[in-house]
Amino acid sequence: MQISSMPSWRLHRLHARRLLRELGVERGPGMPIEVFVDLLVDAPEEALRLVRDKLRVGDRLLYLLLFEGKLRPEDPVARHDWGAWRGSWAALQAARRVAELVAGRPGRLLVDLHVSLDYLWRVGDLEAYCRWAERMGVAEEVVGYVLRSFSGGGGA
Amino acid sequence: MSLSTTGSWLEVYREIAGRRGRGAEQLLEELKARFVREVVGSELPRAAEWVSHLLSAEERLGRVLGVKGVVYPKELKSFLGGCEDHLRKKLFIYAHDLARGRLTPDEFLERAGAAVRTSLLTNNRSLYQSWVFITLVAHLAERGFRLIYPDDMYLHLERSGRQRTGEIPPNAVLSDGYRALSLFVEAPRPVGWEDTGDLARAWKLYVALRPDMLAYGGRVASIVVPGGDPPVLRPDVVVECKELDDWYRRGRELKGPVVGPLTAEEWRDRWITGLYTGLAEVLNVQPSEVKARLRERRGLRLKDPQIVILYKRFYEPRRMVLVTRAPTPPEVRRLLEEEGVEVYDEVGFSHEKLEGVVDILEEAASQEALRADFVELTPAAKELLREALELLRRRGVEEPPPAVVERALKHLVSSLSSGEQPH
Numbered sequence: 001m002q003i004s005s006m007p008s009w010r011l012h013r014l015h016a017r018r019l020l021r022e023l024g025v026e027r028g029p030g031m032p033i034e035v036f037v038d039l040l041v042d043a044p045e046e047a048l049r050l051v052r053d054k055l056r057v058g059d060r061l062l063y064l065l066l067f068e069g070k071l072r073p074e075d076p077v078a079r080h081d082w083g084a085w086r087g088s089w090a091a092l093q094a095a096r097r098v099a100e101l102v103a104g105r106p107g108r109l110l111v112d113l114h115v116s117l118d119y120l121w122r123v124g125d126l127e128a129y130c131r132w133a134e135r136m137g138v139a140e141e142v143v144g145y146v147l148r149s150f151s152g153g154g155g156a
Numbered sequence: 157m158s159l160s161t162t163g164s165w166l167e168v169y170r171e172i173a174g175r176r177g178r179g180a181e182q183l184l185e186e187l188k189a190r191f192v193r194e195v196v197g198s199e200l201p202r203a204a205e206w207v208s209h210l211l212s213a214e215e216r217l218g219r220v221l222g223v224k225g226v227v228y229p230k231e232l233k234s235f236l237g238g239c240e241d242h243l244r245k246k247l248f249i250y251a252h253d254l255a256r257g258r259l260t261p262d263e264f265l266e267r268a269g270a271a272v273r274t275s276l277l278t279n280n281r282s283l284y285q286s287w288v289f290i291t292l293v294a295h296l297a298e299r300g301f302r303l304i305y306p307d308d309m310y311l312h313l314e315r316s317g318r319q320r321t322g323e324i325p326p327n328a329v330l331s332d333g334y335r336a337l338s339l340f341v342e343a344p345r346p347v348g349w350e351d352t353g354d355l356a357r358a359w360k361l362y363v364a365l366r367p368d369m370l371a372y373g374g375r376v377a378s379i380v381v382p383g384g385d386p387p388v389l390r391p392d393v394v395v396e397c398k399e400l401d402d403w404y405r406r407g408r409e410l411k412g413p414v415v416g417p418l419t420a421e422e423w424r425d426r427w428i429t430g431l432y433t434g435l436a437e438v439l440n441v442q443p444s445e446v447k448a449r450l451r452e453r454r455g456l457r458l459k460d461p462q463i464v465i466l467y468k469r470f471y472e473p474r475r476m477v478l479v480t481r482a483p484t485p486p487e488v489r490r491l492l493e494e495e496g497v498e499v500y501d502e503v504g505f506s507h508e509k510l511e512g513v514v515d516i517l518e519e520a521a522s523q524e525a526l527r528a529d530f531v532e533l534t535p536a537a538k539e540l541l542r543e544a545l546e547l548l549r550r551r552g553v554e555e556p557p558p559a560v561v562e563r564a565l566k567h568l569v570s571s572l573s574s575g576e577q578p579h
Contacts, residue, residue: 060385061365062413064469065456070495071466073456074407089453093414137453 007117009038015117016110019145025106033103037110040099041118044078051102058101062094084115085122089136112142126151165190169264172255180255187254188247192240195269196276203239203276206283209505210236213290216507217311221297222532226290229314235279242279246271284399285368286313288479289327289341291507292395295514296330301337301521302532305329305375313341323378324361324388331375335521338376342366344388360387363412367467369395373522386471392520394473395513396464401482408463409455461488465495475516479503 016034025033031050039047048055048066055063064071066078075091076083083091092115099107116138120129126147133143168187172180193200214226228236235242250268253259259267293303293311305326306312312327324345326338344364361380364387371393372379379388400406458466468476476497478484484492484501492499498516503509533541544560555563572578 059413061410061466061470064466065410065413065458068469070491071458071462071469073410073458075456077456090409090411090414090456093453094456097414 005121007121009042012038012114012117015145015149016113018149019109019113019142020106022145023106023109023141033099033107034110036102037099037107037114040095041082041111041114042080044080044082044095048078048098051098054102055098059097062097062101066094066098081115081118084118084136087132087135092136109139109142112138113145116142116146120146120150165194166261169254169261173257184251184255185244188244188251189240191247191251191268192243192272195272196243199276200239203280206280206287206505207236207239210283210287210290213287213294213505213507217290217294217297220294221303221311222309223303223311224309225311226286227310227312227314228286229282229316231275232279232282232286232313235275235283239276239279243272243275246275280399284481285341285397287505288395288397288503288510289313289339289369291510292514292517293328293330293339294507295510296337296517299514299518300332301330302332303328304331304336305338315342315345322380324380325378326372326376329375330521331524332521334524335518336373336375336524337517337521338372338374340370340372340379342368343370343379360385363415364388365410365412365463365467365470367394367471368397369393370471370473371395371517371520373520374524388471391471391473392522393475393477393516394467394471395477395479396467398460398478398480398482403480403482404459404461404484404488406460407457408460409457410463411455414456461491464492464497468495468497475520477513477516479510479513481505 013034016037020027020033036047036050039050052063052067055066065073072078073090075088075094076086077091077094079091082088082095092111096108096111099111101107103110115136116129116133119132120126123129123132129146130143132138133146165187168183168190172183172187175183217223218225231242234245247268250259250264250271254261254264254268290311290313297303303309303311305328315327318325324340324343327341328339330337330339344361344366346361360383370379370388370391372389373392376389379391381387381389398404464476464478467473478492478497478499478501480499480501481504482502484499489499489501498512500509500513541557541560544564545555545557548555548560
């Protein structure tokens with residue numbers, strides 16, 4: 001499989017909803033998790049503005065690092081893709097923490113799914129994906145979903 | 157540093173390799189000694205000078221505070237006992253692995269070299285922080301403060317095992333009879349826990365930022381705020397110390413903000429995995445990839461001046477102080493002062509240059525809520541008090557010692573007021 005462009009948000013949301021259904025996660029009130037996660041990964045400034053108060057109360061240290069300019073880490077936090085491409089585990093982990101604070105474990109899993117689909121679309125090699133996923137600590141449920149969906153030419 | 161430029165420890169290594177293990181023990185000691193000298197030898201005279209500054213500060217503390225000594229953390233104590241010997245001990249496993257052929261000379265140079273350099277850096281940091289702490293306490297003693305906790309007459313700098321009961325007690329509480337100040341070195345640290353619920357509440361303490369010193373006005377028995385964020389009480393003063401010339405160029409990784417809480421079961425699982433990994437390495441069986449994988453996962457990287465600002469923003473102390481041994485560049489100083497950090501730079505090992513920091517601590521010392529001021533009694537005074545209590549008891553008067561002291565002082569004041577000469 002070799003697909004060069006990045007998946008659209010429509011496709012991200014399709015897979016996110018499928019994974020959530022598989023996990024038995026029910027839709028809650030307010031903004032759907034998958035919509036928030038797409039924003040968080042691809043337009044972090046906008047997503048973070050929406051959850052500023054929640055983060056301030058939920059994790060003060062993470063809040064300071066994400067919102068205070070003077071305290072911004074050297075890592076690519078709060079930037080498009082959160083350094084997932086460059087193998088920045090810490091920055092990606094920060095995105096997972098934000099999603100987890102906002103939407104619990106499903107939020108964290110959807111961040112993994114989003115960056116997984118991006119990786120797969122760009123690299124197009126499931127073996128390389130598995131190595132990258134292990135290095136980046138992608139959740140087993142997500143790796144399993146990706147392998148089920150895309151091995152043998154399957155997928156959306 | 158490459159093998160071609162390193163010297164004489166390699167000669168000893170070749171001799172050991174030639175002997176195939178027979179009579180190698182003495183040679184291994186020689187190899188370790190040469191290795192330490194060749195890797196960090198140029199830095200050892202400075203380390204020895206710093207040790208002598210610390211021991212002088214300890215001696216002064218004994219004189220002005222009347223304590224019997226200082227209890228240091230285990231590593232630092234060993235370092236103070238002899239820097240070179242301490243660094244040699246760090247080579248124990250690496251040198252054996254080298255002799256048994258489990259490490260090549262190149263691998264030995266890389267790993268053992270890193271271990272020695274890290275140990276020297278860590279001990280220097282710990283040493284300077286201890287010097288600042290001891291010197292501040294000595295200043296306070298010169299201003300009339302006495303150690304009221306702990307009561308074993310030692311100043312404790314270590315915290316090992318002191319948090320098992322789920323609390324974080326102070327390293328020292330000082331009082332001048334009217335005001336008290338509680339000091340905590342390298343707190344917060346993890347407290348004891350028994351199940352997932354406990355661990356969830358204690359988790360923030362595992363990943364918390366850990367400034368060198370926290371100070372609170374009054375007698376504070378524990379600073380833990382269970383489940384709080386921050387997980388400790390808001391300090392009156394935070395003191396951070398920097399011993400390196402170029403501290404402001406350095407950085408550090410923070411894993412705290414990116415590591416989620418573990419359950420007690422996950423903790424135990426990781427603990428067992430760690431044991432297994434360690435055992436596998438010792439037995440030279442299939443080396444686990446787990447450790448290597450975890451090592452790859454670095455935290456978020458911040459520059460040291462950012463970390464100082466982060467302490468201030470996170471803990472929100474009433475005063476935040478930075479003590480640096482070397483000069484701090486004006487632009488770094490400005491950055492910190494704009495954030496409300498009070499910078500005392502180029503302090504070196506000068507007792508006098510910490511006066512300003514002591515003023516801040518003294519201002520933070522707060523009125524004792526408990527009005528049971530202490531007075532030091534000479535052995536003769538103690539005996540007189542015992543006699544007075546006994547005589548009063550015989551006359552049917554049961555009074556506590558403070559009341560008897562008050563009675564005696566009233567009597568003295570009344571005698572002096574009536575013109576009697578003291579004798």
